Amino acid sequence: AQSVTQLDSQVPVFEEAPVELRCNYSSSVSVYLFWYVQYPNQGLQLLLKYLSGSTLVKGINGFEAEFNKSQTSFHLRKPSVHISDTAEYFCAVSDPGNQFYFGTGTSLTVIP
Amino acid sequence: DTEVTQTPKHLVMGMTNKKSLKCEQHMGHRAMYWYKQKAKKPPELMFVYSYEKLSINESVPSRFSPECPNSSLLNLHLHALQPEDSALYLCASSLRTGGRTDTQYFGPGTRLTVL
Numbered sequence: 001a002q003s004v005t006q007l008d009s010q011v012p013v014f015e016e017a018p019v020e021l022r023c024n025y026s027s028s029v030s031v032y033l034f035w036y037v038q039y040p041n042q043g044l045q046l047l048l049k050y051l052s053g054s055t056l057v058k059g060i061n062g063f064e065a066e067f068n069k070s071q072t073s074f075h076l077r078k079p080s081v082h083i084s085d086t087a088e089y090f091c092a093v094s095d096p097g098n099q100f101y102f103g104t105g106t107s108l109t110v111i112p
Numbered sequence: 113d114t115e116v117t118q119t120p121k122h123l124v125m126g127m128t129n130k131k132s133l134k135c136e137q138h139m140g141h142r143a144m145y146w147y148k149q150k151a152k153k154p155p156e157l158m159f160v161y162s163y164e165k166l167s168i169n170e171s172v173p174s175r176f177s178p179e180c181p182n183s184s185l186l187n188l189h190l191h192a193l194q195p196e197d198s199a200l201y202l203c204a205s206s207l208r209t210g211g212r213t214d215t216q217y218f219g220p221g222t223r224l225t226v227l
Contacts, residue, residue: 034215036218041223042220043202043204043219043220043221044202045218046215046217049213051213090154094213100216104153105152107152
């Protein structure tokens with residue numbers, strides 16, 4: 001079984017500053033990787049996903065993530081955050097057994 | 113249309129009540145999911161329906177009873193719940209089960225409180 005680690009449970013960042021949310025997964029076998037965002041009192045929304053090809057994936061709302069196979073990482077980045085980016089962010093992995101695993105989540109708080 | 117709708121948004125029920133949560137999607141997806149989410153935690157998978165048949169039950173207590181009347185609808189029947197069942201219940205759908213590349217589309221959830 002896969003494990004998905006989001007080391008930072010909470011990340012405070014000032015508005016217009018860059019941010020990186022870290023995600024590591026346990027296995028180097030073929031996986032597909034996802035980042036979801038959950039705004040307060042809402043369901044989850046897909047930000048971006050890596051299936052194959054370019055290791056730099058661009059998503060919605062100015063977010064991007066880089067797949068690093070050797071480090072088994074899929075970190076999420078945004079060059080300049082807005083107040084509206086305050087939310088919970090979940091990294092997720094789909095493995096060859098068709099199982100879907102969520103990380104524990106990172107709470108991003110953007111400070112005015 | 114990439115929307116999954118859920119009703120009701122909020123539900124308060126006693127431990128002896130019977131209630132149902134409803135989920136609907138019109139994207140032609142053939143896989144539908146129920147998740148339970150506690151505050152500040154990731155969603156936990158409860159059930160998966162594939163082509164209207166229950167394909168995964170993650171050892172969920174029998175006081176939760178899922179039903180898939182047709183390809184667009186998913187219900188979760190609740191009976192004799194416990195206070196620890198209070199949580200956000202999320203419905204999701206994807207094009208197919210086992211489609212590793214498929215995006216799961218989530219509804220806004222039903223916030224359930226059991227008194």
